[in-house]
Each structure stands twice: as C-alpha cells, then as structure tokens.
Amino acid sequence: MIVTPVTKLLGIRVPIVQGGMQWVGVPSLAAAVSNAGGLGILTALTQPNPDALRDAIRETRRTTDKPFGVNITLLPTINPPDYEGFARAAVGEGVRIFETAGNNPKKLIAYLKGEGCIIIHKCTTIRHAKSAEKLGVDILSIDGFECAGHPGEEDVPGLVLLARAAQELKAPYLASGGIADSRGFVAALALGASGINMGTRFMCTIESPIHDRIKEKIVAASEQDTIHIFRTMHNTARVFKNKVSTEVVAIEQRPGAKFEDVRDLVSGQRGRQVYELGDPEYGIWSLGLAAGLIRDIPSCEDLVGRMEREAEEMMRGMSRHLKAKL
Ligand code: NAD
Structure with missing residues (x-):
C-alpha cells in the first residue's frame, strides 16, 4: 500500500487521480477510476448545464460507492459557462472533492471552502501554487510542461517544477503532466509528490468514452x-x-x-x-x-493495479540495489 497525505485526505487506496479532461471526464470513466482505487473526476464543463451535471453525478454514484470529484476549469471559452451554477449543483449533490484549474479561482475556492469541500488546485507555476495555498486549497496539482491541454506560459517541465514544489510548498501535491507508467509514479514520489494525476493515460483505457x-x-x-x-x-x-x-x-x-x-x-x-x-x-x-509511453488500452482496474504493484516492486528493488552497493 502506498499511503500518503493524499490517500488519507481523499479517502482513496492508491494516490492516482484522473485528470479532469474536457469531453472525457464522464461518469463511466470517473466511476471506473474510483472503483479501481484512484480518484475519478467528472468534468463540469463537459455537461451542457448545471442540471446535466447533477444527472452525471447521480449516474456516477449508481456505479461507484467510492469517492470521486468534479473538475471546474476557469479558462477562456467561446460561450461563457455558468461556473457558479456548476459549483452549486455539485455541492448540492453532495460532492465534496473538487479539482479547480485556470485563472482567478479566488471566488470559486472561497465558495467551495465555505462549503467544507476538499480542493485540489492545478497550477503550472510555484508562484500560483503558493497563492492557492494561501487561499486554503488542500492539495496542489503541479502540472509540468509535458502535460496535455494548458501548460501555462512559463514552460517549466515537471522534473524541475516538482523539485521546486518540494522546496517551497507546505500543502501536499500531486505530480501532473508526463506520467503514464510506474516509473513516472515512483519518480513523482521521489520528487516529494504525494501522488500523481494522469489525463492522457486514462484517455487510453477501456472505460474512456472516446472512439x-x-x-x-x-x-x-x-x-x-x-x-x-x-x-x-x-x-x-x-x-x-x-x-x-x-x-x-x-x-x-x-x-x-x-x-x-x-x-x-x-x-x-x-x-x-x-x-x-x-x-x-x-x-x-x-x-x-505521455502519449509516447502508452502501449496498450487496459481497463482502469488493470492500469491502476499494475501501476501500484510495479511501483511497490520498483521501490523495494531500488532499496535492495542501493543496500547492495553500500
Ligand atoms: P471552447 O470551445 O470554448 O474553446 C476552444 C478552445 O479555445 C479552448 O482551449 C479555449 O480555452 C480557447 N479559447 C476560447 N476563447 C478564447 C479566447 N478568446 N482567446 C484564446 N483562447 C480561447 O472550449 P471547450 O472545448 O468547450 O472547453 C471549455 C473550457 O474548458 C475551455 O476553457 C477549455 O480551455 C477548458 N478545458 C478544460 C479541460 C479540463 O481538463 N477540464 C481540458 C481542456 C479544456
């Protein structure tokens, strides 16, 4: 068992979180990741309106009794979404874990904290991570330049960004961007992360809703x-x-x-x-x-189980290897 502050805070078995991907974070995938022992995430903006998000949350609950979260991303859009309506709908449905991302999250974070929610906030700079810490977020998701979607504008890859997070942050953090296998998982833990976030890897699973x-x-x-x-x-x-x-x-x-x-x-x-x-x-x-690392289309259960098992073996092997060298 890989027990970390993130597994304890989120009430999950394995510190692997599914990224909140537009058009991909739907009930079938979120429930499969949560049932596999990680944290599944529903993407709010994938739903056309807050009522549809309510339905998606209910559908997810029908297929998992494990914790799952809702992603709300604040970035430029062609049609302005009802962010507040989405947040209120999810809180109203009893969701207590949120992944927030994007620009100016202060108001959203204040509302969710006021409702007693656990917030994972995704950041691409240490500066933003420290501001989010001050706003009271519980977990940072430190997103390296390798990531899919929006990496910010400062182009710092995960290896340096995560080591900087270890130097600067007090809150536990997830490593996000460029991770698709147990090597990345173990490396993230070595870089001080309390778990990982994967998007591209979960797109390529049996339960992912894409063609x-x-x-x-x-x-x-x-x-x-x-x-x-x-x-x-x-x-x-x-x-x-x-x-x-x-x-x-x-x-x-x-x-x-x-x-x-x-x-x-x-x-x-x-x-x-x-x-x-x-x-x-x-x-x-x-x-x-991380697409360059992906070689198969497993079920979420097989993927999460494999990564957990391999990571444990790798950490035991590294410890034996180092002792043998001394
Ligand atoms: P959309 O159709 O509104 O816009 C398409 C793309 O254009 C998005 O990347 C968006 O950020 C960008 N865009 C829109 N207006 C812009 C502007 N004025 N200047 C510069 N760029 C602009 O987006 P969508 O696919 O319906 O997604 C809705 C929102 O979710 C977007 O903000 C998108 O970036 C974001 N998103 C979230 C995730 C996630 O993980 N939750 C993943 C991908 C995208």
Whole structure:
C-alpha cells in the first residue's frame, strides 16, 4: 500500500487521480477510476448545464460507492459557462472533492471552502501554487510542461517544477503532466509528490468514452506527436499534431492574427466530434507527451493495479540495489 497525505485526505487506496479532461471526464470513466482505487473526476464543463451535471453525478454514484470529484476549469471559452451554477449543483449533490484549474479561482475556492469541500488546485507555476495555498486549497496539482491541454506560459517541465514544489510548498501535491507508467509514479514520489494525476493515460483505457480509433492513435503516437496552439494568445494548449492544429499555428503567425481567425477551427464542439467520429484529423484534441509511453488500452482496474504493484516492486528493488552497493 502506498499511503500518503493524499490517500488519507481523499479517502482513496492508491494516490492516482484522473485528470479532469474536457469531453472525457464522464461518469463511466470517473466511476471506473474510483472503483479501481484512484480518484475519478467528472468534468463540469463537459455537461451542457448545471442540471446535466447533477444527472452525471447521480449516474456516477449508481456505479461507484467510492469517492470521486468534479473538475471546474476557469479558462477562456467561446460561450461563457455558468461556473457558479456548476459549483452549486455539485455541492448540492453532495460532492465534496473538487479539482479547480485556470485563472482567478479566488471566488470559486472561497465558495467551495465555505462549503467544507476538499480542493485540489492545478497550477503550472510555484508562484500560483503558493497563492492557492494561501487561499486554503488542500492539495496542489503541479502540472509540468509535458502535460496535455494548458501548460501555462512559463514552460517549466515537471522534473524541475516538482523539485521546486518540494522546496517551497507546505500543502501536499500531486505530480501532473508526463506520467503514464510506474516509473513516472515512483519518480513523482521521489520528487516529494504525494501522488500523481494522469489525463492522457486514462484517455487510453477501456472505460474512456472516446472512439477506439483515437485510443489506437494514442497507442501509435510518440512523444513527437503534439504541438502547442494559442502561444500567441497567452492561452497555450498542447494538442495532437494534425492538419487542423498545424493550420491554427500557421494562422497565429500572421501579423495581427486574432482568436476570431481560428475560432471555428479550435472550437471544443468540433474537437468533441474527433472523439465521437474517431477521426483524429477532424479537429483539435488535447494530448500530452505521455502519449509516447502508452502501449496498450487496459481497463482502469488493470492500469491502476499494475501501476501500484510495479511501483511497490520498483521501490523495494531500488532499496535492495542501493543496500547492495553500500
Ligand atoms: P471552447 O470551445 O470554448 O474553446 C476552444 C478552445 O479555445 C479552448 O482551449 C479555449 O480555452 C480557447 N479559447 C476560447 N476563447 C478564447 C479566447 N478568446 N482567446 C484564446 N483562447 C480561447 O472550449 P471547450 O472545448 O468547450 O472547453 C471549455 C473550457 O474548458 C475551455 O476553457 C477549455 O480551455 C477548458 N478545458 C478544460 C479541460 C479540463 O481538463 N477540464 C481540458 C481542456 C479544456
């Protein structure tokens, strides 16, 4: 058993948290991760409105009696979401674990803390992590530059960011970005993390709701197959490198390019169709460098169990190896 402050705070067996991924964090996946011993996360903005989130929470409860959380991400959007409505709906349904991410989370964190919730806040800089600590978040999720989606604008990879977290943070933290196997898991623990967060790895599981052809594309992908869009708009996102994302980057390079020039190409509704139709070229979809490590499509139970077992064996083996050298 790998017992850490995170397993104790969240009431889970294995310190592995599923990232709150747009269009992917749905009841079937969240319940499967929680049933496997980790923490499943429902993504609020994947639901069209707060009432639909209520239904998703109820559906998740029908398939797991284990803890799970809700992700609320505050980033630029084409249509402004009812963040407060989503938060109130989840709290009203009895959810007590939230993953927050993005810009200006102060009001949301204050509300959730006032409701007695446990907050995991995702950050891409130590500066933001320290501010979130002051706001009273319980767990930081330290997201290295390897991650899928939004890595921030400072480009610090996990190896340095996590070691900096060990120097600076008082609250327990998860390592996020670039982790897809037990080596990454053990490395994260060595870097002072109390657990890990995985997004791309959970996309490629049996219970993940995306089309099998996209899962197969991830298995076939290498760490060279991602690209950053929105670099010029202060909203960088790491996504799968395809015709659409390459075109977006080319448009961004034009003098005076604006978000409106790429809006139709990047819209989340178009990206959603990638997962539904199984066409990896159809739109923008998030993918982390961890894709290069993924070789199979296991069930969440097999994945979490394997990572737990291998991590324990690896830590015992390292200890024997070091003793033998002394
Ligand atoms: P969307 O269709 O509203 O926007 C598509 C993309 O364009 C998103 O990456 C968004 O951040 C970006 N964008 C929108 N307006 C912009 C602007 N004015 N300037 C620069 N960039 C802009 O997004 P969606 O797919 O419906 O997702 C909803 C929200 O969830 C977005 O903010 C998105 O970034 C965020 N998100 C969350 C997760 C998560 O893990 N929860 C994952 C991916 C995206």
